[in-house]
Amino acid sequence: MDAFDALTLARLQFAFTVSAHIIFPSFSIGLASYLAVLNGLGLWTGRQVFFDLFNYWKKIFAVTFGMGVVSGIVMSYQFGTNWSVFSDKAGPVIGPLMGYEVLSAFFLEAGFLGVMLFGRERVGPKLHFVATLMVALGTFMSAFWILSVNSWMQTPAGHGMNEAGQFIVLDWWAVIFNPSFPYRLVHMVLAAYLTTAFVVGAVGALHLLRDRRNEATRIMFSMAMWMAAIVAPIQMFAGDQHGLNTLEHQPAKIAAIEGHFETVSGAGLILFGIPDAANSRIDYRVEIPYLGSLILTHSLDGTIRGLNTWPPEDRPPVGIIFWSFRIMVGIGILMFLLGMWSLWLRWRGRLYDSTLQHKAALLMGPSGFAAVLAGWVTTEVGRQPWTVYGLLRTADSVSPLDAAAVGTSLIAFIVVYFAMFGSGTFYILRLMNKAPERGEHGLPPDEPIRAGGIVPAPVMENAPSASEQGSKP
Known part of the structure; x- marks a missing residue:
């Protein structure tokens, strides 16, 4: 496919505008x-x-x-x-x-x-x-x-x-x-609450670093850390349930996310690696044995269907969603850790006195936006090559436009x-x-x-x- 044909440019334009909007x-x-x-x-x-x-x-x-x-x-x-x-x-x-x-x-x-x-x-x-x-x-x-x-x-x-x-x-x-609506709604709303909590927490941390006596700043930071400590674990559970629903209804997306090209029983959880879709493999993988099957099937020897069981034209792009999913999960883990850290400091009576935690909270301020963007990339790219999953292809959905017209409007939007x-x-x-x-x-x-x-x-x-x-x- 030409890298600058109308379909690709139209997809890039919508990806750009939806990414700007979802923030x-x-x-x-x-x-x-x-x-x-x-x-x-x-x-x-x-x-x-x-x-x-x-x-x-x-x-x-x-x-x-x-x-x-x-x-x-x-x-x-x-x-x-x-x-x-x-x-x-x-x-x-x-x-x-x-x-x-x-x-x-x-x-x-x-x-x-x-x-x-x-x-x-x-x-x-x-x-x-x-x-x-x-x-x-x-x-x-x-x-x-x-x-x-x-x-x-x-x-x-x-x-x-x-x-x-x-x-x-x-x-x-x-x-x-x-079938997927309840899981997506819960996951997105919780993501919005976490995004807000970490922005509020970052603003509170910024002003605590400047003045720890400001009552409004202390309350702001405290409320944000309570939200992080409570909602982050709930979001991890909601994400797990969402993943199980996706496995049931969009197994090709899960196979690409997990990096499994071959059908495997007792699949490991691939933490990191470099996807090579052309040769159907993950190079330099770091993997925890059996954990992938345990998470997705709740069984150590559960079977995970591989991407090679689908025709090449029906497979989502592996490289993009393999990494976008890991970015989302990695940020979620950092959110959870910061929330737990705040509970420990609160218990010790040092929530407003820990300069190190305040700096960490300040750095985590944009993390919710990054996680939401990574999650939407995983969701939307993982649906490809379909606009309506399994029924209407993206290539059959685009308007009969000239590539130059779409490219010009894309530049104007940027x-x-x-x-x-x-x-x-x-x-x-x-x-x-x-x-x-x-x-x-x-x-x-x-x-x-x-x-x-x-x-x-x-x-x-x-x-x-x-x-x-x-x-x-």
């Missing part, structure tokens, strides 16, 4: 829930510090949400421009699902976003909390519908074919809740994305570089917000009088 939802999904927790804790405890943290992170959420919306719209247009054949054939199934995402999720997010960002003083703290919950629910519902679409493409169910060769819906419940989203990311980093302060975003520093409204704090002894305050320059 923002993977952060905003978890951050919306974090904002809801902060808002709820503020109402429950009456402590100003939780509202300070809420106002600190809501500005970052607003920018992230905006960039996620813009990057998501671009991907939708590509279905019509670069993948019109796929849109024609699969549109009766995926079109309504994507429409439901807009109607039930995006409208919910957009409808309450303004209230969440600007409406506390206008609607009251309780209704403002409800608005924050609705935004968090909207981000979850968005993930629900998009993952339903993607999961149906991975494990199609509940469909038939009409005379025009289009997929049609026979059972909406089977389409939406297809330039515009780096300029626009690079500027947005730089602005977010500037916001993160500033430590949260008492009375963040103009809230009165000495007036704690209660569930029933703003209650004036007691007058402090030796406080300056109104006339004294007015006389100051």
